[in-house]
Amino acid sequence: MTYLVTENCIKCKHMDCVEVCPVDCFYEGENFLAINPDECTDCGVCEPECPVDAIVSDGALEGTELAYWMKVNTDMAEKWPNITTARPSDVPPDAAEWDGKPNKRELLSENPGKGDE
Ligand code: SF4
Ligand code: F3S
DSSP: OOEEEOGGGTTTOOOGGGGTOTTOOEEEBSSOEEEOTTTOOOOOSSGGGOTTOOEEEGGGOOHHHHHHHHHHHHHHHHHSOBOOSOOGGGSOTTHHHHTTOSSGGGGOOOSBOOOOO
16 A cells, blocks of 8 residues: 555656655655555655645545556656655745646656755
């Protein structure tokens, strides 16, 4: 069991989630964060921290949705740098406009973010 970052994080990327994870298993992309499912201890602490409700338990997803987000989180966590400290100045200035927009997954960038500096 793990928690997963899902579609509404894309282009919102508030980063509040990374501050509370006890095992530091968030990884930063250009416009999205990923959880490493192999490192997540399923504690659930991050879920209420996300202002746009992008973090869910894998048990809340099913079928192709579960498979898609499990793969995105797993693959991107391997490619991207670890992030444990939020950078409020790097939250996208238009994050509020992207909250809840449909079909954001096609905008997910596979480029890495800065990670902890
Ligand atoms: Fe970290 Fe817990 Fe969230 Fe998993 S559920 S990513 S261990 S805070
Ligand atoms: Fe994304 Fe929410 Fe974290 S928008 S970066 S999952 S606080």
